[in-house]
Amino acid sequence: MKVPYEQIAAYLSGKALPWEKAEVDEWLAESAEHRSLFRSLEKEWSFLKEGTPLSLPDKEQVWTKIRGMIDFPVTTALYSKQILIKYISLTACIALLFGVALSLLFNSGRGESTQFTAYAPLGEKAQLTLPDSSRVWLNSGSTLTYFTQSRQRRVHLQGEAFFEVTKDPRKVFIVQSGDVSVQVHGTSFNVSAYDTDPDIAVSLESGLVSLFNNKNGVVLAQLQPNQMGRVSKADLSCSIVADDTGITKLWTNNILKVYDNNIYEVVKKLERWYGVDITLENANPDSRYTFVVKTESMKELLGLLNKMTPIAYKIEGKEVTIRLR
The missing domain is CATH 2.60.120.1440 (Jelly Rolls)
Structure with a gap:
């Protein structure tokens, strides 16, 4: 994931040029993952700037200081x-x-x-x-x-x-x-x-x-x-x-275990695991699911879910729609 850190720093400091602001806005609009990362950086920026005047020093000076301090x-x-x-x-x-x-x-x-x-x-x-x-x-x-x-x-x-x-x-x-x-x-x-x-x-x-x-x-x-x-x-x-x-x-060994979770809990875990946004239709909160994900792709996993509960699904990049039948 290419992240425009210098433009984000200028954006958060309020000193972004029009083209820098446009680049950050375009990057944010690309995915929920970008927006999530931006929120984390924004929180960090807010914490660090309290009581401190904002400035954007020369990039080479910053990296020299970083090397010297680590x-x-x-x-x-x-x-x-x-x-x-x-x-x-x-x-x-x-x-x-x-x-x-x-x-x-x-x-x-x-x-x-x-x-x-x-x-x-x-x-x-x-x-x-x-x-x-x-x-x-x-x-x-x-x-x-x-x-x-x-x-x-x-x-x-x-x-x-x-x-x-x-x-x-x-x-x-x-x-x-x-x-x-x-x-x-x-x-x-x-x-x-x-x-x-x-x-x-x-x-x-x-x-x-x-x-x-x-x-x-x-x-x-x-x-x-x-x-x-x-x-x-x-x-x-x-x-x-x-x-x-x-x-x-198990997740530290790249294995996702779902145990006795309802469909909403399952969706939250799958969104994090695969880095996708899932839209759920016609859900039944009373249904419970137990399964393990190892190397399965999103499409393969949805095929397995279909065997547990009949579903229809559509994958368009990082946008996934699941409809329970």
Whole structure:
């Protein structure tokens, strides 16, 4: 995906020339994936510009500063269902560097924390190694933000990620998503916190984690391995259920598991997995679906769905229409 980052920076600063604004508008109109990425960048820009005068420094100066400041390893791998090697690390690395560039734009010479952002576009996934050697897998349509020079190892997540956290008794590791924080020292776990989902789900593979209410610091739950904590976004109520994390994290091995989901939940997962927009017609919310997607294309998957429930479908690029008969 070609992203006009320089034009977007000018656009967000309000200094875009007419041709730059037109290029960004045209890029946004191309797909929902572009608009989703733009919203993430817009949020980051809004956060960084608070109380700081906007400026667009010389591009060469920015890259020189970036090279000078990155003195620790941050590695990224990006892969997709259809193309496992092609475009490896491209989009996520660009997102990371764009986050660095924005931070340099506002914090140069001030010794302040640097912000890094990784984004896995719809239909793709990303793998990252953080400065403390913790490893993170980002699911489709997810964003992870990390700040350096912090007393705590804190990351902000929108979407879904699987974490393998390196132990460090001196610094707790915190994953924050909305009003919920997951606090760990060294462990592996999955967090699912998409904006469109009603709950935040944390599934623990090993170690021990605590779930906190960010508003008042109250502990919502402590999880043992093979347990899942579900926190309602509406009232922050929490329930704990048994869970097989090996199944929950199948997506990190490029396998999508749908278990006992209604058609609306299925559509949300397929949109993220394949990076498409699905229009659903004549849906029956009472029908439940269970299946596994490995290497199947969108067309092959719809053929399998047709065997479970008679459907008619139409695929036009990234626009998919499904009509249940």
